[in-house]
Amino acid sequence: MATGTHTVTNQAPPLVGYDMFSSDRALAEAVERHLPPEVYEEAAKELAGFGVSTGSSQAQEWGRLANEFPPRLRTHDRYGNRIDEVEFHPSWHRLLGRAVGAGLTDAWGRPGGHVKRAALFLLASQVEAGHGCPLSMTHAAVPALRADPELAAAWEPLLASRVYEQDLRPPLEKAGVLLGMGMTEKQGGSDVRANATRAEPLAEDGAYVLTGHKWFCSAPMSDGFLVLARTARSASASAGGSTSAAGSASGSASGSGSGSAGEDGLTCFLVPRVLPDGSRNAFAIQRLKDKLGNRSNASAEVEFDGSTWARRVGEEGRGVRTIIGMVAATRLDCVLGSAALMRQAVAQAVHHASYRSAFGGPLVDKPLMRNVLADLALESEAATALGLRLAAAYDAAEAGSEEERALLRIAVPVAKYWVTKRCTPVVAEALECLGGNGYVEESGLPRLLRESPLNSVWEGAGNVQALDVLRALRREPEALNAFLVEVGRARGADHRLDRAIREMLAELADLDGIEARARRLVERMARVLQGALLVRWAPPAVADAFAASRLGGDWGAAFGTLPHTLDLAAVVERARPEA
Template structure:
């Protein structure tokens, strides 16, 4: 027997198996043209004029090349150098070229600028849709895109700063060079708010600002202190909170001084984060850093809240983009993979799971795009109290709900891919790591729920506005009417309001999502959402939809290869 075995000479390159029963990669598709929920929302909320531009952006973000940029930007993390080879302090963060390509794609397409440079009905909705497409490729670079966009209302509070900075901030170009801002034609803006001892309680900040000469808005100060979380530290300037003699104030702090010397914003280290790894987040110390006051002295929180409102809106957009990409990947896999004689997409239980995941996307889009319309209406007509008050509750409620739902949503979609889902060769593991980030950034869940209570206490009419909006679909569905009625009862007794705040904001969000879906007019989606979220089947795991729903219609909307 041994002799016989010794005579065998197997080919070391012998084919062991044939690869089959694998889904094709989700690439070289158009994530705008095949996303019926998005396209309908764009039209419904006043941005139909932007469809050609959005479709063109979808062509780019769906290519294999751009998708690969996202993988490479995460594989090659930012690298920090405190000093150069000769010993000079540089505080330099080096990014992979793919990160810069993604930044250029976003900035050159105007994601940071369009609603400000061309304000018109649907401008914020169109910009949200474009950001939604971009974020499906990669989440990390969205941070500086968002901060640059969101800084505009805050900087606009001080005309002298606005005149100098906004033309370059709003330029649709990208210049990553490590040179002073006055040598560039395009700038990016970051934000530094939180400190070790305070976190979300920014009034506990200890960073101090000392006037260089004349005091007041637009004047120069020097800042001494630290910031515990400053993302995108290679931005050209940062909006920073610091204490003056008259209270917490806001400052625009550049990375370079006007004389060409380095502003002493010293990066201590980069955060080693579980997600969002393509984007550097840093701990910094301000050692007499030059900054100019933004807004009124002692009014730093109101000044930077102008920025925070926009960043919270983008947290909604980013999280629902992750939801959409997760569903698209799961449906793509299920349509190309067979088991037990059927494709996974034809298996009843998998259909239940995938349809349920798509309903989450539908609800997220519904509330987010309605808030986008409110941004448009309130920007174009500052006297439109309904839209302004709707935002006051809608931003914290929408941010809370969409971001909170995303981690479990990403996990469930990842499970649809089985073992492939947890490997880094697929995007699902990255989507899962990204999913908790937005729930924490720009105010955690508790902060959003308490912000909702502050809005009610400060402006009680926000509640009337909310119910007036819900009233537009009154009588359309008995279950929705019952849920709205129950929500109203919650506000009749506000004892232990902080203890109950999460439950209240849950119900604010769910009823608004359901109402918006009813108004959107797709009966299959609205019926399934209400039955699974407001009916007896609410508050369960994904894949527990009740019987009798039009799953085929819902799954067709989830399929990234189909369009109507």
């Protein structure tokens, strides 16, 4: 019988209409493991509901449209008045409103709040990564604002609100607000010691006006921004100071890090977009960045013209100390965002291979394809397990655990370095699993690939993270001790993990010339930490495969080189996205 030339056969159906949370076994198990029993049942219901929402065709179409129609800058209105507004496609606002309503900015002070939020963030980022930026900044601003109890009392309820209001009005007149951040300047980048933005005090206590230019301002449509600037007094008191925000900002939930009072010479300020009288603050958006990926999200260069009103947050000259808690939280979101991209890429690859037939049977049953998929699934599960473990550490640190606070100090930059580095090769290999279909925009994989390097660059690139780990090793022995206690909980369960721990300890004992090999050390620490978590909590097939390949030395340079004796079918089956 003749077949029409346009009859479609042997194509995978779209991966839509599924519960993105419940079908992600690694994520669902991590949530159950780390949430307090008294809040788990209700949280699991909320997460499953959000998982159905994120897995819907509607949400995925919103994600596509938000990137197809990126934000536009409107500097002036029709009459020539400077307005500096960013216009977004309605799909962006729908995604952002849905996420705010689900509680993605409402974690602090709630039992298990950081674990639940981490799971929500991982789900939301799979649909569309760009809207995670304002969510992350708003969530992370809380510890910085707490340096000023009066500011925190006024702003924190608005940051944690589940109401999204996109219009620009005086912040304290709104039911919910978003915050952005501006730290880096064009002459310094990660080295904020080179910042030149100046702050002059006004007669009003705590009020200043700013003059300067920020090279990267995150989420410029927000209601306010935390920025760093120099006051005359702090600059003179700390000339030649030695603290770099990118180098020390990985501190714990309470903002522990290097440096002492007055060293950095910078002060933290809150800059509102709209002043209490309803007038626009002097906040000139010079241009939006034309980025490789993350195209739905606006990133901008902004200028403060000498009349930009700001409120000091914390003490003069301690701006880095004030803002490092924010940077630490956003770095964890970089880990979660990369884990989300990996999970979605692997889900798409496994889904495609399950439906696509070639050479006499489904691709997923071909030994070599199964090896590739299993290898990708291992990397994805390890990233998810690590990200949720760190979220649990945030909950414990907020509840008063000093050991968990110390663990965050070193484990956050370790995870930020390694997980974000692994994201791009995972996504690229998953794209290849779809063949030519994966290289076509309609598959969604090109958007994931463009997004994949971002989290490695933002909030301190790889070298910054590695150097920050060295700083913690040298100056904060309690951080290393907490790390060793954490990995030590799995000792004796797998001989390959035990050997990897011994090799790591030998490298840690030799700090001569350590800076040149810092990346090697941090990678080893990350793989040992991930291995310890999987040996303790993952199914035997997953733990065995990870230990054999990532810890045992039998690991090729490319994905798909796992030892053939492993139970690869079980690893792939666990990564299958269908509920």
